[in-house]
Amino acid sequence: MTRILFTVDTELSPALHQRGVDARENLDIAVFGRVGGGEWGIEHQMTRLETHGLKGIFFVEALCAHALGLDVLKRIVDPILSRRHDVQLHIHTEWLAWIERDPVAGRRGDNIADFTEPEQRVLLELGVEALARAGAPRPTAFRAGNYGADNATLRALANLGLRYDSSYNRPFLGTDCRIEAEGDLLVPTELDGVTEVPVTFFEDFPGHARPLQLCASSAREFDWCIGRCIDAARPTITVVSHSFELLNVRRTRANKLLVRRFDELCAIMQDARAPVVTFRDVDENALCSPARRSDALKSNPARTAARMAEQALGMLLYDRA
Secondary structure (H helix, E strand, O other): OOEEEEEEEEOOOHHHHHOOOOHHHHHHHHHOOEEOOEEOOHHHHHHHHHHOOOOOEEEEEOOHHHHHOHHHHHHHHHHHHHOOOEEEEEEOHHHHHHOOOOOOOOOOOOOHHHOOHHHHHHHHHHHHHHHHHOOOOOOOEEEEHHHOOEHHHHHHHHHHOOOEEOOOOHHHEOOOEEOOOOOOOOOOEEEOOEEEOOOOEEEEEOOEEEEOEOOOOOHHHHHHHHHHHHHOOOOEEEEEEEOOOOEOOOOOOEOHHHHHHHHHHHHHHHHOOOOEOOOOOOOHHHHOOOOOOOOOOEOOHHHHHHHHHHHHHHHHHHHOO
């Protein structure tokens, strides 16, 4: 049986912090989406998911707690847990610049893969510890900030007892994502001691991979891709979003095109011939069941052109206006 995982990378903005925005305002903008007189972040997203009988997986960035204080992290974790969604671990190593007690002796990097395996374990332990202190259950899954993991990350996760990683994102391979495997990962695969659950992708034109991400794919592409994955009996379909994804690029107001697309996606997932699950709902064997086919999905020019026109309109109306 195919299972859908709707994942939300939930994080404060290091860029806003660097610009002098205080922690409360950063939280309001980047996590809760409180801009322009509305609220479009995780509370809105959970409400819309629940309206359709769905649960989300919230990969919560935890290093920020060591820079800004535990209360910031608790304000994120509490509403997710109280509404019975799933909290898992997310790390952006950019926060190291503001951690007073430097855990890696001055080493810096934009991605966790920029660090040695022992250093990665230290960073992951800090994240696990912060989530626990904020009241979350011990995480079983991880996603690297910027998808910037490598195979050392997977070994460090296995060493700490985490069972799943979801940092493999085909469009980011060779840049931020440095996870090496035999061929493109299309289905969950045992890799360096963990189950790698890849972000679902498709080819929108020859040789170009596009992730199944809210701001990157149209509702029509979601409907087509989810249906094709179910027909192929893929074990998982992994959808990506972010806590701030329904906002415009400048984070000043909602992008109503994406708000509408999110509602359409929720309806598509509700009606799909596959349940929407969290990492705590299923066992590892179920996620790794074999697919009938494992070919990369290839979209057609009409869907691609329609999405490009829609994206251009969204930028014109909500980013540039």
